[in-house]
Amino acid sequence: MQMAKAGTSAPPATASPKRPIWAGPLVTGFCFALAYGATQRLLGLNVGELIRFGNGFDVQVFPGTSLDSLRLRFGEAEAEIRADLELQELQRQQREQAKRQAEEAKRLEAELRQADQLEPLPEQPLDGPPAAPALPDG
Numbered sequence: 001m002q003m004a005k006a007g008t009s010a011p012p013a014t015a016s017p018k019r020p021i022w023a024g025p026l027v028t029g030f031c032f033a034l035a036y037g038a039t040q041r042l043l044g045l046n047v048g049e050l051i052r053f054g055n056g057f058d059v060q061v062f063p064g065t066s067l068d069s070l071r072l073r074f075g076e077a078e079a080e081i082r083a084d085l086e087l088q089e090l091q092r093q094q095r096e097q098a099k100r101q102a103e104e105a106k107r108l109e110a111e112l113r114q115a116d117q118l119e120p121l122p123e124q125p126l127d128g129p130p131a132a133p134a135l136p137d138g
Helices: 002-008 023-044 067-074 085-118
Strands: none
Touching: none
């Protein structure tokens, strides 16, 4: 019986010890922290002053119209900035109201002209004061 057991059994496999599941993220975090700390230390030493990396970029003017050029073009007098929407809305309403009043005045004037054409006024002036009305006896 011993032989049967020995022939069929495989040599005992060396089971590698399992690492805990949290070990991978811990090592990764440690590496990032170490790299961050080293970078901060190097930047704190002002490596840029010790080592010249070549020509830097020149500071150039931002493209577009500058405030100085606008002042030269339009003068330095302060002008009202038309960004207040409530003020613009109020002015628009006032213009509409004035327009409506002008149209109403034109309409009334046209009605008066039409009424004048229908009832012409007497051209002869009256002689003296008007006669007194007759009062009932009483």
